[in-house]
Amino acid sequence: MKSKEGAIIVLTGPSGAGKTTLCEALFKAFPHLRFSVSCTTRPPREDEMDGIHYQFWSKEQFQEGIARGDFVEYAEVHGNFYGTLRAELQIGIDMGWLTLLDIDVQGQMNIKKLYGDYVLSIFVTTPSYKDLENRLLARGTEGTNNLQERLQSAASEMKHIPSFDYLIINDDKKRAENEIVSIVHAFLCTIPRYDVQKLIDNWAQS
Numbered sequence: 001m002k003s004k005e006g007a008i009i010v011l012t013g014p015s016g017a018g019k020t021t022l023c024e025a026l027f028k029a030f031p032h033l034r035f036s037v038s039c040t041t042r043p044p045r046e047d048e049m050d051g052i053h054y055q056f057w058s059k060e061q062f063q064e065g066i067a068r069g070d071f072v073e074y075a076e077v078h079g080n081f082y083g084t085l086r087a088e089l090q091i092g093i094d095m096g097w098l099t100l101l102d103i104d105v106q107g108q109m110n111i112k113k114l115y116g117d118y119v120l121s122i123f124v125t126t127p128s129y130k131d132l133e134n135r136l137l138a139r140g141t142e143g144t145n146n147l148q149e150r151l152q153s154a155a156s157e158m159k160h161i162p163s164f165d166y167l168i169i170n171d172d173k174k175r176a177e178n179e180i181v182s183i184v185h186a187f188l189c190t191i192p193r194y195d196v197q198k199l200i201d202n203w204a205q206s
Contacts, residue, residue: 006097008089008115009033009184010108013124014154016135018170019102022124025177026100026184033098036088039065042080055085073103073110078149084111098188105160112163120187122180123164127171129155 009026011019027033039055041062050056057065062081065071074083084103092099093115101111112119126132132154136147161167166183170176 006092006095006099006118007188008092008111008119009098009100009187010111010119010121011100011102011124012105012108012121012157012164014126014132014157015150016132016139017124017126017154018135018173018176019124021173022168022170022176022180023100023102025181029181030098030184033100034092036084036092036099036101038082038084038101038103039071039074040080040082042078042082057081072114073107075104075106077104077153078146082107105157105163109160109163120166120184121164122166122168122183123157123161124168124170124176125154125158125161127169131171 011023013019023035027035037051037053037055039057039062041057041059044050044054044056048054059081062074062083065083065085066074070085070087071083072086072089074081076082082104084101084107089099089101091097101107103111108121112121126135129151133147133151136150168176168179168183
């Protein structure tokens with residue numbers, strides 16, 4: 001990747017681990033951060049808007065996108081497809097923006113393989129299996145079968161934690177928010193694209 005190109009933050013973890021809250025903390029801390037809106041074939045939840053939370057596609061549209069090579073990564077999860085559009089991610093890279101992705105374990109591996117040191121990958125989880133189960137039950141959005149599928153997927157995802165750069169155990173909301181902001185700050189100071197002279201010039205003029 002060229003030095004002018006942007007960096008990518010990948011957030012992964014079980015549904016119910018608190019990734020949405022941590023994403024909100026990052027947007028407050030980094031005004032230049034943009035969210036890469038993934039595509040999915042699952043129906044939108046009551047509070048979700050097309051093009052904001054996800055791009056909601058039919059399975060036929062999604063399969064056509066796969067055939068065209070539209071996705072830089074995609075996966076089938078609980079009977080629905082999720083994927084990151086190549087064009088959506090490329091916009092941020094070409095413009096030199098900081099782009100946030102909320103994707104699964106396999107997607108993280110693919111993005112890391114493609115963009116290497118320009119990717120910061122963070123796995124977010126709960127302190128225990130039981131804690132995750134309680135959080136999912138409290139949401140009231142999961143049927144019995146879907147709940148068990150999500151818990152089984154979470155147990156499988158945990159095995160891939162060593163492939164991530166950082167792990168956040170989200171047992172305290174404020175601590176987890178502070179931790180993820182600190183991690184991203186440190187990452188931005190060390191990636192090869194960082195222009196030290198520009199930093200010095202801007203600092204002197206501020």
